[in-house]
Amino acid sequence: MTILLVGLGAAIGAPVRYLVDRAVRERVGSAFPWGTFAVNVAGSFLLGLLAGLPAGPGAMALAGSGFCGALTTYSTFGYETLRLIETGARPHALLNAAGSVASGLCAAYGGLALAYAL
Template sequence: MSIPSALLVALGAALGAPLRYLVDRMVQAHHDGLFPWGTFTVNITGSALLGFLAALPAGDGTMALAGTGFCGALTTYSTFGYETLRLAEDGARVHAVFNAVASVAAGLGAAYCGMAVAQAL
């Protein structure tokens, strides 16, 4: 009997969301500046992991659980958008631009590196 994909997504999300919160708080506690290092960290980590998973010959269940569920809940585009806008509204426009550019570039780079690691295995 196979587990329905929606249940696998929910199980993965149940692990990814609290981990996102904990990592974000832990990383941000070590930085006093304006830059949202916690969100940046979870988004780059999730991008690398998803790139790794996407390059594996994994089944639909694995991608539902680990890719869509876990990585989807671990990463957070909405918080990235909110934090970037808050930086701009608070007058930290350089930080806002850096956050936008660095997050996209590092996320793509991390996904590529994740894929390269998976292909090398």
């Protein structure tokens, strides 16, 4: 049953990631990968929030592992950072790497703190 919950969450999270990334790219139109940055920070916040709530294993499988796991993307983050380096945008690559990690950690902490405050 757990694997079905993970799969259902992932079936929702992956298209959301695609749509958010696409919408952000269309609005911003920058060489910096703002779409991937946005979904990774949002997913980190949501996972931190879920971790702090009294959610059962089924809810964590569906929303945590499934939805958040498919929403966030480490592989795209790595690929886009390397592409920035290859195209000579080293400051953007450094900003993406450091900013994504720092922002993701802060977002996860913020979600956890919010859950504890509720």
